[in-house]
Amino acid sequence: MIKLKKLFFIPTLAAVGFLIGLVILISSGLNDQIGKADVALVLGNTVDLDGKPSTRLRARLDKALELYRAGYFPTIIVSGGIGKEGYEEAQVMRDYLVSHGISAEYIIMDNTGINTFVSANNTVQIIRQSNKKSIFVVSQYFHLPRARLALERMGVVPIYSAHANFFEMRDVYSSLREVVSYVYYTFRDYGSGE
Numbered sequence: 001m002i003k004l005k006k007l008f009f010i011p012t013l014a015a016v017g018f019l020i021g022l023v024i025l026i027s028s029g030l031n032d033q034i035g036k037a038d039v040a041l042v043l044g045n046t047v048d049l050d051g052k053p054s055t056r057l058r059a060r061l062d063k064a065l066e067l068y069r070a071g072y073f074p075t076i077i078v079s080g081g082i083g084k085e086g087y088e089e090a091q092v093m094r095d096y097l098v099s100h101g102i103s104a105e106y107i108i109m110d111n112t113g114i115n116t117f118v119s120a121n122n123t124v125q126i127i128r129q130s131n132k133k134s135i136f137v138v139s140q141y142f143h144l145p146r147a148r149l150a151l152e153r154m155g156v157v158p159i160y161s162a163h164a165n166f167f168e169m170r171d172v173y174s175s176l177r178e179v180v181s182y183v184y185y186t187f188r189d190y191g192s193g194e
Contacts, residue, residue: 021179029141035160038132040064040073041123043139043147044080044089044113051087053096056140059166061096064138067162068102073136075106077123079113089113116143117185120150127156136160142175146182153190 042064045057053061064076076097080089090109098104108126113119123135135156137147141163148159 018179021182022175025145025179025182026142026175029144029163032162033160034072034162035134035136035158036071037073037134037136037158037160038075039127039134040067040076040136040138041119042076042078042093043116043119043137043143044078044093047083047085047087047089047092049085051092053092056164056166056168057089057093058096059164060138060140061093063162063164065097065100065102067136067138072160075108076102077108077110077126079110079119079122081112081114116147117150120147120154124151124154124156134158134160136162138162138164140164140166140171140174142171142178146178146185149182149185
């Protein structure tokens with residue numbers, strides 16, 4: 001009987017811990033941390049087959065436009081690699097921002113940001129080379145806690161953030177996956193940030 005209780009206790013405890021982590025992650029991501037920063041980082045996402053930003057990516061860019069126009073940062077780093085659709089996410093993001101009134105001279109492209117860790121590392125290298133310190137990161141709400149964690153572990157302070165105004169059913173899966181990813185980022189080796 002005692003073995004049977006233990007058999008149910010451990011998975012129940014793990015499930016409760018996972019749910020608590022999920023609630024913390026979602027509430028943290030939805031709680032925008034607004035402040036003036038040296039540079040913004042907009043994390044990439046899918047580009048549609050026609051070469052335009054997906055609705056999700058467009059929402060991130062629109063949030064960055066809104067914050068840029070409000071004076072929260074003077075420069076924007078767009079970070080993303082080449083997706084399976086064959087487009088360079090950073091180039092598509094830059095073109096979208098330019099078509100909406102931001103001069104190309106205020107946009108830095110990171111074409112090698114293939115994932116959150118690499119984007120964070122590349123951004124840290126960029127800001128260190130230009131003597132900048134603070135970052136304002138823009139992404140989906142469930143993605144922001146992990147992005148902030150990576151930047152923080154790489155020595156960036158302060159870090160501000162805002163979530164894109166876009167929600168879809170896929171967010172359920174993405175949020176569940178992010179709990180596991182956040183735990184991984186908590187314990188991964190950051191070394192020199194590379």
